[in-house]
Every structure is written in C-alpha cells, then in structure tokens.
Amino acid sequence: MSRRRHSDDSDGQPHKRRRTSEPSEIEERLESLICRVGEKSNSSLESNLEGLAGVLEADLPNYKSKILRILCTVARLLPEKLTVYTTLVGLLNARNYNFGGEFVEAMIRQLKECLKVNMYNQAVHLVRFLSDLVNCHVIAAPSMVAMFENFVSVTQEEDVPQVRCDWYIFAFLSSLPWVGKELYEKKDAEMDRLLSQTESYLKRRLKTHVPMLQVWTADKPHPQEEYLDCLWSQIQKLKKDRWQERHILRPYLAFDSILCEALQHNLPPFTPPPHTEDSVYPMPRVIFRMFDYTDDPEGPVMPGSHSVERFVIEENLHCIIKSHWKERKTCAAQLLSYPGNNKIPLNYHIVEVIFAELFQLPSPPHIEVMYTTLLIELCKLQPGSLPQVLAQATEMLYMRLDTMNTTCVDRFINWFSHHLSNFQFRWSWEDWSDCLTQDLEKPKPKFVREVLEKCMRLSYHQRIIDLVPASFSVLSPANPVCMYKYADESNRSLPGYTVALCLTIAIKNKASNDEIFGILKDVPNPNQEDDDDEGFSFNPLKIEVFVQTLLHLAAKSFSHSFSALAKFHEVFKTLAESDEGKLHVLRVVYEVWKNHPQMIAVLVDKMIRTQIVDCAAVANWIFSSELAHDFTRFYIWEILHSTIRKMNKHVLKIHKELEDTKARLARQHKRRDSDDDDDDDDRSTDREDGPLEEQIERLQEKVESAQSEQKNLFLVIFQRFIMLLTEHLVRCETGGIDVFTPWYKSCIERLQQIFLQHHQIIQQYMVTLENLLFTAELDHHILAVFQQFCALQA
Numbered sequence: 001m002s003r004r005r006h007s008d009d010s011d012g013q014p015h016k017r018r019r020t021s022e023p024s025e026i027e028e029r030l031e032s033l034i035c036r037v038g039e040k041s042n043s044s045l046e047s048n049l050e051g052l053a054g055v056l057e058a059d060l061p062n063y064k065s066k067i068l069r070i071l072c073t074v075a076r077l078l079p080e081k082l083t084v085y086t087t088l089v090g091l092l093n094a095r096n097y098n099f100g101g102e103f104v105e106a107m108i109r110q111l112k113e114c115l116k117v118n119m120y121n122q123a124v125h126l127v128r129f130l131s132d133l134v135n136c137h138v139i140a141a142p143s144m145v146a147m148f149e150n151f152v153s154v155t156q157e158e159d160v161p162q163v164r165c166d167w168y169i170f171a172f173l174s175s176l177p178w179v180g181k182e183l184y185e186k187k188d189a190e191m192d193r194l195l196s197q198t199e200s201y202l203k204r205r206l207k208t209h210v211p212m213l214q215v216w217t218a219d220k221p222h223p224q225e226e227y228l229d230c231l232w233s234q235i236q237k238l239k240k241d242r243w244q245e246r247h248i249l250r251p252y253l254a255f256d257s258i259l260c261e262a263l264q265h266n267l268p269p270f271t272p273p274p275h276t277e278d279s280v281y282p283m284p285r286v287i288f289r290m291f292d293y294t295d296d297p298e299g300p301v302m303p304g305s306h307s308v309e310r311f312v313i314e315e316n317l318h319c320i321i322k323s324h325w326k327e328r329k330t331c332a333a334q335l336l337s338y339p340g341n342n343k344i345p346l347n348y349h350i351v352e353v354i355f356a357e358l359f360q361l362p363s364p365p366h367i368e369v370m371y372t373t374l375l376i377e378l379c380k381l382q383p384g385s386l387p388q389v390l391a392q393a394t395e396m397l398y399m400r401l402d403t404m405n406t407t408c409v410d411r412f413i414n415w416f417s418h419h420l421s422n423f424q425f426r427w428s429w430e431d432w433s434d435c436l437t438q439d440l441e442k443p444k445p446k447f448v449r450e451v452l453e454k455c456m457r458l459s460y461h462q463r464i465i466d467l468v469p470a471s472f473s474v475l476s477p478a479n480p481v482c483m484y485k486y487a488d489e490s491n492r493s494l495p496g497y498t499v500a501l502c503l504t505i506a507i508k509n510k511a512s513n514d515e516i517f518g519i520l521k522d523v524p525n526p527n528q529e530d531d532d533d534e535g536f537s538f539n540p541l542k543i544e545v546f547v548q549t550l551l552h553l554a555a556k557s558f559s560h561s562f563s564a565l566a567k568f569h570e571v572f573k574t575l576a577e578s579d580e581g582k583l584h585v586l587r588v589v590y591e592v593w594k595n596h597p598q599m600i601a602v603l604v605d606k607m608i609r610t611q612i613v614d615c616a617a618v619a620n621w622i623f624s625s626e627l628a629h630d631f632t633r634f635y636i637w638e639i640l641h642s643t644i645r646k647m648n649k650h651v652l653k654i655h656k657e658l659e660d661t662k663a664r665l666a667r668q669h670k671r672r673d674s675d676d677d678d679d680d681d682d683r684s685t686d687r688e689d690g691p692l693e694e695q696i697e698r699l700q701e702k703v704e705s706a707q708s709e710q711k712n713l714f715l716v717i718f719q720r721f722i723m724l725l726t727e728h729l730v731r732c733e734t735g736g737i738d739v740f741t742p743w744y745k746s747c748i749e750r751l752q753q754i755f756l757q758h759h760q761i762i763q764q765y766m767v768t769l770e771n772l773l774f775t776a777e778l779d780h781h782i783l784a785v786f787q788q789f790c791a792l793q794a
Helices: 025-037 044-075 079-095 097-116 120-135 141-156 162-173 174-187 189-204 227-238 251-259 309-325 328-336 346-358 369-379 387-398 406-421 431-435 445-455 461-467 472-475 497-508 514-518 540-553 558-567 571-575 579-593 595-609 613-624 625-630 634-674 679-735 742-757 757-772 779-790
Strands: none
Touching: 025 044, 044 079, 044 097, 044 120, 044 251, 044 595, 079 097, 079 251, 079 309, 079 757, 120 162, 120 174, 141 162, 141 189, 141 346, 141 387, 162 431, 174 189, 174 227, 174 309, 174 328, 174 595, 189 227, 189 514, 227 309, 227 431, 227 514, 309 328, 309 346, 328 346, 328 369, 328 579, 346 369, 346 387, 346 571, 369 387, 369 634, 406 445, 406 461, 406 634, 406 742, 431 579, 445 461, 445 472, 445 634, 461 679, 472 558, 497 540, 497 634, 514 540, 514 571, 540 558, 540 579, 558 595, 571 579, 579 595, 579 613, 595 613, 595 634, 613 625, 613 634, 634 679, 634 742, 679 742, 679 779, 757 779
16 A cells, blocks of 8 residues: 555665755755745645655655654644644655654653653643644544543542643643544543543632732633633533634645545553652643723624634744744744634734733743834734734723732833833823822822833933823923932031031042041941940941942942942941941932932842842841832832842852762762772872862852842741731721722732742742741731742642
8 A cells, every 4th residue: 555655664775866965954954844834835735735745755764763853843842833744744644654653652752751851831732733643544533532531530649739630631621622523523422521520620629829820800801710711611612512613724634535544553551650749830820811802893703712713823822922932023924924814803812912921920931021022023014903903902901900910010011111112102191191180009100100210211301201291290200310418508417418528529539448438437326325436337327428428429320330339349348247237228329319210229239249238138128117108119129029039049050059069079980980990090089079079068058058048038028028018907907997908909919929920939948938927827818828829839
C-alpha cells in the first residue's frame, strides 16, 4: 500500500538533485518550510500542505530525526497553527505509517519531559495537538479517551494540591473543542462518565482564591468567572449543541478521503507523573470580560461568554501574542490577519485579550511596556477602526474604576499615560469632568491625578498644565521644585540656619568630608541633654541641615543629586549610622522633594544601592505618620516594590555566588579523584581546597544573614499593614462608620498586591507569617487576604 511504500532505511543514496546542497542548508530549508506553512500565500493552504508533505516524505530517509524534532517543536511552540500541523502529520502518516508511530512516541516523550520540568502551559498545547491527531486518523479515539481517563483520575488522588487536579482537568476540557465530537461518536458512554467525574470535581473544589485574582469586585455588567467554571459552562453548551463548533480551522477535512484510509496508532500508556515537592503548577485565573455583542452593534456578532467559539478565539489570540511578543510589528500583523476575521468583531477581541493579559493577576505574561507598544502598532495598522475601539475600552475602564483592583488601576495608569505620550497627550478630558465633583480620594479623581503625574514624567510640567483644561487644576501635578527651608531669610530663626549657610559656602568651595564634619560639629542635638556629648550619634538637626542643604545645591538634575550622594557618602553613612538616622534621612528627602515624586523614588533607590539606608528603614518610613498624606499615592508603592525587589535580588546574587563556589570545589575534587597517583598534586589540591572552603563558609553566613534580612523586611511590612488596618477597623467600629472607605479599599488591596507580586519569595516564610502575624485572632477582613493567598497554590 502507498502509505507503507517508503521504508525508514537511512542508508539509501541521497537524491541526485540534492548532491550540490550541504546537509545544514537542507535542514534550514526544511525548518523554514515547516515553520512558514499556513502563512499568507498565493496558493491554497491545502495545496501547500500537500506539497510540503511530499517534500518531507522524500526527505525522510536522510532527515527523519530533524523533521521529527521540528514537528515536535512547532506542536509545542506554535499552538495557533495547531490544525495546520496536525493535518501535515496526518498526511505524512498516511504516506509512511512508521513515521507516524515514531512521531506519536516522540510527542509522548516530550509531554512527559514538559511535565517533569513544570512546563505546564506548553504541555497543554501538546495534549491538544495529540487530541487533534484523532481527527486526522493518526491516533485511535479509544486510546485518547484512555489517556483522558488517566488525567481525570488525578482528581481522586489524596494529599495533592488542588492546582494539580485543576491542570489535568483543564488539559482535558480545553481539548474538547477540537476533538469532542469525534470522541463522543466513538466512545459516548466513556465520555459521559468522564464529564460526570469532572462535574463532581468542579462542584467540590474550593474557590477561596477568586477574590484575590478578580480585576473587578463587581459582576456587573460582566461576571468575572473562575477559569475552570467558565470553561465548564462553555463545554456544557458545546455538548448541548451536539459538539458543533464553527470557528476552528480544520484543513484535514479537505483530505478526508486520504486520511480515512490511514492506519491509526494507539497512544502508549500514559500515567501522570506523581506530585513531588518540586512540582510548580500554574496558578488559577479569573476570566477577564470587557465586551459583549451590544458593544459593536454594526459589525459581526461577538460570540457569547459561554460559547466555545469565545474560548477558541481567545486561546488563539493569546497564543499569537505568546509566539510573537518580542516583535511588536509581526505580532500586530499576525493578530490582524487572524483566520475568519470577517466573521467576528476582531478588533474587540484583540483589545479585550490584550487588556486581559495586561491586567492578569498576579502578573502579566510579558513585560507591561510590550502591551503599550503592541496597541500603538495595532492603531498604526488599523487607523480607521482600532483607535475607536481602544477609546471605547478606555472609557469603559474609567467608568468601572470604583470596583477595579488597585494593582490593575496601577497598570491602567502606566499604560494610559505611556499611550498618551505617543499621541501628543491628546484626550477629551472634559468627558471625565465628573471626577472633579468627587472626593479627591475616590478612584476616578485619583486615577486622573496619577495619569497626569505620569504624563509629566514623560514630558514636562508646563506642557501638561497647558494641555489640561483649567478646571482640572486641582488634579494637575504640582510644580516639581525643591523645597529648601533655609532659603528664605525670614526663616533665620530656624535652628541650624547659620550652619546651613556655612555648609552652602563650604560645599560650593568643594569642601572635604572632614571639613563638613567640622561644620556639623557645632549643631546642637535636640534629643540630648546639654552635658551628654556622644559625638555623631543620632542627631536629627544635623541630618536635616546637611541633607536639606546638599539636596538643594544638587537639585538641578538626577545626575547632580547622584554625584552629591557619591561625594559625601561618608558623611551620609556616619549621620545615618543608627536606624533612627536612616529613617530621618528619608524624612528629609521627602520634605525637600515632596512635589517631585520621581526624584524621591530615584533618590531612595540610589540610597539603598549605596547602603546609606537599608530596606527595612524604607519600609518603616513608608508606613510612618509623616507619609500618611501620600500613603495611597502611586509612587509610594513603586518605591516599596522596588525596595523588595532589590532585597530579593541581593539574596539571589549571594546564593548564586555560593552555588558557583561549591561547583568550583566539586570540580577540584573531581580533578583530584581522576589523578590520585601523584601525592604532591594531592597536597597542592588540598591547599587549594582551603581558601574555597573558607569562602563557602563565609558565603553561607552571608546567605543566612541576607535571608534573615529578607524575612525581617516582609515581617516589618506585614506587621505595619496589620497595625494600620486594625486601627482603621477599630476606629470605624467604635464610631459606627462604614469600614469600606476608599482608603480601606486601597490599603487592603495594597496588602494583596504585596502577596501577589512577591508570592514566590513569601511562600518560603509562610509558617513564620502564620505563627507570628496572621493568627486566628486577627480580624477576619485582614486574615481573609492571607487565606486567599494560601489558596493560590493549595
């Protein structure tokens, strides 16, 4: 039969036409042909697939392993072209049965490897690919059902995290839009049993985590559904519609007469690998919904939220972004050329999917700035339609700010200000004048204020003032000037005024650190008794005079300020030796630059890097009463998250040094073991071991110290959160006031944000947090946040 005509012999002579080509050139050509199939072409997809199958079949004798490797890779990394590649594999299997069997075995090996190394998102694509091979008559339907039975059986395992069961259920359900019809026709009783077991699992699974992952707290106008609940509803509707799905491109239908003649393979038995301590499963998600069919009354109808077409479209658009996110132009073009784009309101789907990723909690799949550049590129490619959809989406997001998660509001601010900066900051601000009549702490006025603040960072103060209507002046950013309290002669009665003048002259005359110390020596310490002289112990006035004067003289730019910190680093270190000193340095920085949040952020960043202040001091300063006025401002949380990231990087850096040194010692031991005949060499290697072992000991101490510092930082942050929130709750209870104020919403969601953004680190300290801070006696409002966090990986 023709499908068996070609043997797997690899010792046949190369074809004459190829003798002039190098093997590497041929391999590159094969890779290019396979990767590009399915893209726009003058020929039909079917003829391209048939031609490619012929080329690959001819190359199998000499390049079989290369072809297998490429096909397995595209199955994993290009899921948006899944049915194109399954059809190609189907055609190859019809022509060469042995190759089809080897491909199936290679896919199962790759699936096991992905699960072993926690590559669960890619594993989903492999499962889906295998299931679609049933449609191409490569895999027998009963063996696919048997594999899914093993997947669903994971829900019966004991003492395993819920997220493990979730993944196997998702892998099963998310394959059904492609293969449900075929499996149901062949094995309806078994499929009914699997769906019944799935429903039973979904009913009993806990959903404590959902509030922490929702973009909006309100379910109107669109419910924010948990991802498995939403997918289950979509599959239920698909089953009710007799598994008829109208959106998946199915090129194999054109080859039905060829494929139905092919011999099928049974999947080798697949047992899900057991759960281990190293297993890290994907976090649960909440499905982001922004549009429905009413938002685009003129164009094609948008599929309903529980139609499987909505799931398929969104999955494919997410896959396109994942495949091309590093090349924004390619990514935008691929999104806009999505197959079947004339049957759906594609621009609405694209905008919704991009915002779904941007607002995904705990973090977006890609860096935030990518989404801005992608949307700009899409606006350039579709100037007549996409900007209008984006403006409509922006308006919707603004209208729903009251119930929007604070972390998502931050991302909305960053995206919108960056987007405006690419379009001359033009916006119809008057449409948002409703925010001017609201309390300035409410979400809408806060959003506009923060957007204008960010726009100023991307431009300059006067330009933003000129662009925004005069009525918005209350929300416009303050002029970012330095507030030097010793500048005005009317303040000559201030303590330290004359010393500030002397310091100004000395710094301008390039005074040395010793000369600065000499001038500061005369500053009295308001915290000390007259007869108690402790030299350079904490003296708030000394710090105030020095830091105020130095920052004022270096106020011209970031660079001037950095140079000043570097030049007088020794003075800073001496004045801020104690914890109170570090805290006071930060207080003075805030006093001087309170109208320039960006300057505060960069100065604090620099002071941490140069170890003038430490991370714990920054955390204590952020929660201090002096910053209460700015506590809900965006820049404060920028500083805190930046501080935590620095601490985490510091721990990782030392840990890496330790591991590298251990590896060097292990290599030395290996060399010694391989050459143990020479006693002198042994002695010299022993001598070499000494310094490395000492270095390892020192690094182990440094790692322990850094981890202790890291744990302490989180303890400080969570303790201060608990204190602030408890005070608020008690005050509201005793005063009979509603607890859910704008301040409370912001504060409790900032607590959630700390947990979410640094979840991998915080999980190391869960036991400590539970025993010391998040105890059963804590108010349920605060404890609920901790319980939601624990449920994310439960």
